[in-house]
Amino acid sequence: MQAAPPRLLQIGPLPSALEAVLQQRYQMHPLWKEPERGAFLARTAGSFDGAVTMSRHGCTADIFESLGKGVVACFGVGFEGLDLQAAARCGVQVSTTPDVLNDCVADCAFGLILASARGLVAADRHVQQGRWPAGPFPLATRVSGKRLGIVGLGRIGAAIARRGSGFDMPVRYHGRKPRPEVPYDYEPDLIELARWADFLVVACRGGAETHHLINTPVLRALGPQGFLINIARGSVVDEQALAEAIAQEHIAGAGLDVYEHEPHVPPGLLGRDNVVVLPHVAATTRETRAAMEQLVLDNLQAYFTTGKVLTPPA
Structure with a gap:
């Protein structure tokens, strides 16, 4: 007699293609549809073999404690919303989807660099709204040869640095510690990196x-000729300080794909030609989405086959 498929909690909505495959392979239960989550977790404690989530949904201690075993597969590279201490305490393995999105996020970062410095979005509006016959578009800022500072030289940061080299940009980086294996200068002081x-x-x-x-x-150090680009997490940037810096022309502009309280964007960052705002789309290409979905499935299969996930948080 064939064993029943593993039972998995679905912590929140997932990409439709991924959800369809999961429902074919596993017994899925949508936790976010439970009106009394705490009571449900208490009532079903120990009856699920794992869970699937997204970085935006996270996974809290009460879910790990209810599982008490198994695996939590996360669609996304960010794991700050996953209570890893609770996971370790409860013996639950966790996986994320690193590396497969590096190139697309780095591409988007450079798109924001070009769009904000060259005013590409505003220039498009200049034509679309019929303003070109009335006068030329204002001068913009060159990108090639300018100084590129990167906060966090992980997988994605390194991919951004490589693209900067293609634009003949000197690169420096700031992080928790220097990486001797990379060809870029380490700056231990974030203020000094911003100033440079x-x-x-x-x-x-x-x-x-x-x-x-x-x-x-940091924004004051970046100065009136400097641009801020954020493709990491919205929480890393003090958005009120950024809006004030933009309004007071303390920096030249910004390119943003992430925000602290998505999908809400502070009004002070909207309606400005020197601020490009995207709806958290850096990794949302067909190719990257498919690769991330496949890695979630591969991690689940690896766990239920070997007892180990392929890509734990790192």
């Missing part, structure tokens, strides 16, 4: 350790 950079790209982890790391002193 023409473009300051945020590519570090989210979470308490980096909350509002980019604040008024």
Whole structure:
């Protein structure tokens, strides 16, 4: 007699293609549809073999404690919303989807660099709204040869740095510690990196350790010729300080794909030609989405076959 498929909690909505495959392979239960989550978790404690989530949904201690075993597969590279201490305490393995999104996120970061410095979105509006016959579009800022500062030289930060080299940009980076194996200069002082950079790209982890790391002193150091680019986590940037810096022309502009309270964007960052705002789309290409979905499935299969996930948080 064939064993029943593993039972998995679905912590929140998932991409439709991934959800369809999961429902074919596993017994899925949508936790977010339970009206009394706490009572449900208490009533079903120990009866599920694992869970599937997304970085935006996270996985809290009460879910890990209810599982008491098994696996939590996360669609996304960010794991600040996953209570890893609770996971370790409860013996639950956790996986994320790193690496497969590096190139697309780095591409988007450079798209934001070009769009914000060259005013590409505003220039498009200049034509679309019929303003070109009345006068030329204002001068913009060159990108090639400018100084690129990266906050967080992880997998994505390194991919951004490589693209910067293609634009003949000197690259420096700031992080928890230097990486001797990379050909870029390490700057231990974030303020000094901002003061040096023409473009300051945020590519570090989210979470308490980096909350509002980019604040008024950093933005003041970046200066009226500098641009801030954020493709990391919205929580890393003090958005009120950024809106004030934009309004007071303390920095030249910004390119943003992430926000602290998505999908809500502070009004002070909207309606400005020198601020490009995207709806958290850096990794949302067909190719990357398919690769991330496959890695979730591969992690689940590996766990239920070998007892080990392929890509734990790192």
